[in-house]
Amino acid sequence: MVLNEWFWWDRLWLPRPVMWADLQDSEGRDYARVSHLYITLPVAVLLLAIFKNQGEGVAMxxxxxxxxxxxxxxxxxxxxxxxxxxxxxxxxxxxxxxxxDRPGLLKKFKEASWRLAFYLCSCFGGVLALYDKPWFYDLREVWAGFPKQSLLDSQYWYYIIEMSFYGSLLFRVAADVKRKDFKEQLVHHWATLTLLSFSWCANYIRIGTLVMLVHDTSDVLLEVRESDKQ
Known part of the structure; x- marks a missing residue:
């Protein structure tokens, strides 16, 4: 109990003088909650199922x-x-x-094509979620009213799908073709998932969505290069 109270200590997560009690849903405002993240597990399983079906289609x-x-x-x-x-x-x-056509190359091709397809869809979805937001064009708006910034539906689903995807990559990392940068890849997935969780809990939602868009855009280029190698 003491450890839990220390972990969620207001001063550790929020700027003075804001406290967790100030971020309660009220007056039409909805805030990010840790409990919102529970849905990432079933969504990650769904993404794994989609990957499996996509892989079978590529193999055919x-x-x-x-x-x-x-x-x-x-x-x-x-x-x-x-x-x-x-x-x-x-x-x-x-x-x-x-x-x-040996299995290793085919498997690498399926993995790279799946990641490429996700990053392309994620970039498109990120632009749709952000193009009409003022902080997409003016970074000063990112911190306007922080941390009392209401959570939008588009931000919610953008975060949930991104976190679910990186969760699914962690589930699959042992089954994927082992790459030379396996350790770096594992650290990358863990770090990305951890940072997304932190930004969610501390309500860094606006800046988080911008970072995810830039991150996925660069990953598109990396996966295109990876696919060309197969």
Missing amino acids: VKHLVSLESPECALYWTSRIKTLDWSERQVKRWFRSQRNQ
């Missing part, structure tokens, strides 16, 4: 264009013969193409 498309397909193999065999290649050259070419 990959198989249809794969050289394992008899029709495709027959077509390319006829084309290669017109190039006057030897049997050894043909086998070497087929082997190199099969190696491109």
